[in-house]
Amino acid sequence: MTERDLSDIVWTDEARRRVDNAPAFVRPGILKLMPIRARERGRTVITSEFLTEIRNESMLRVAKCIRGFGFEELSMAAFEVAKAKMRKLPHKVEVIEEIKALLDARVEKNEMILAKFSRYLQMVPERGLPWTEEALARVQRAPAFVQGIARTAIEEEARRRKEPVVTPEAVEAVMGSIASGAAPSASPRAERSAEPLHGLTMLWEAAAEERLRRIPIPAVRAMVIRKVEAHARAQGLTVVDLAAYEAALAGGFPRP
Numbered sequence: 001m002t003e004r005d006l007s008d009i010v011w012t013d014e015a016r017r018r019v020d021n022a023p024a025f026v027r028p029g030i031l032k033l034m035p036i037r038a039r040e041r042g043r044t045v046i047t048s049e050f051l052t053e054i055r056n057e058s059m060l061r062v063a064k065c066i067r068g069f070g071f072e073e074l075s076m077a078a079f080e081v082a083k084a085k086m087r088k089l090p091h092k093v094e095v096i097e098e099i100k101a102l103l104d105a106r107v108e109k110n111e112m113i114l115a116k117f118s119r120y121l122q123m124v125p126e127r128g129l130p131w132t133e134e135a136l137a138r139v140q141r142a143p144a145f146v147q148g149i150a151r152t153a154i155e156e157e158a159r160r161r162k163e164p165v166v167t168p169e170a171v172e173a174v175m176g177s178i179a180s181g182a183a184p185s186a187s188p189r190a191e192r193s194a195e196p197l198h199g200l201t202m203l204w205e206a207a208a209e210e211r212l213r214r215i216p217i218p219a220v221r222a223m224v225i226r227k228v229e230a231h232a233r234a235q236g237l238t239v240v241d242l243a244a245y246e247a248a249l250a251g252g253f254p255r256p
Contacts, residue, residue: 009035014048033058041169053134053168060130060165129155131166138171150174156219177217199225202232207242224249 011019011034019030034046037054139147139154150171158170193213199222204212208228215221231248232240 009038009044009046011046012048015046015051018048018051053132056132056134057165057167060132129158129164129166132168134168135166135171138168139175142175150178153177153217153219153223157217160218174217174220177215177220193221197225198222200229202229202240203238204240205242208240208245211242211245 019027022030030051034051034054038044038046038050043050135154139150142150154166154170154174157174158166161170163170192210193216195218197209197212198218212221212224212228215224228240228245228248232244235244235247237244
């Protein structure tokens with residue numbers, strides 16, 4: 001992506017002031033990254049809110065890396081603990097020492113920096129992907145019966161996108177995919193998947209299969225297959241037809 005490709009992206013005054021007030025050594029990185037993220041997400045204006053969203057994602061990425069370097073908490077004393085854990089990995093020890101040296105050189109601000117990173121470090125789970133606050137807020141707006149099943153699919157979608165954290169875009173993609181599978185009015189407008197349908201254990205009529213193929217997210221398709229076929233068997237059916245498909249999804253998705 002060249003600078004010419006990003007020339008139509010503009011900044012609001014508030015967003016630009018925030019960048020101008022940031023430390024000098026991080027400004028070039030912010031100015032380079034934000035237009036790229038804006039283009040990726042179909043934006044032409046960088047607002048203060050979007051700046052916060054990308055800041056949170058970046059901080060979570062860094063926090064995840066810090067956890068991978070052996071930190072359970074973030075304090076100046078924790079650096080020695082992390083170095084002891086990583087003693088068999090000289091490169092990681094070297095990086096830890098460089099970070100500590102940088103903070104030592106900024107004595108008046110290091111506690112503030114550590115406090116900020118500690119908050120993000122607490123958001124990194126032992127397993128699975130960390131979620132940005134915006135992504136969590138988006139999924140929590142969904143009905144309770146959808147949230148449990150959606151979280152698994154959302155993390156799978158984030159991994160498919162090779163994202164180290166769950167972003168609102170991954171949430172929107174999965175929630176839209178669920179709507180495509182469950183709502184008859186949504187399916188004709190959804191893009192049709194031509195890839196093989198994995199996980200089918202029953203025969204499906206063409207109309208039901210067509211609805212299934214309108215679900216763009218593989219993880220959501222797999223969940224729909226399991227739910228629909230379980231419903232069909234409970235009804236004594238040997239073939240999944242459109243009526244069985246719609247009846248199975250009429251009550252929403254169960255928790256995993």
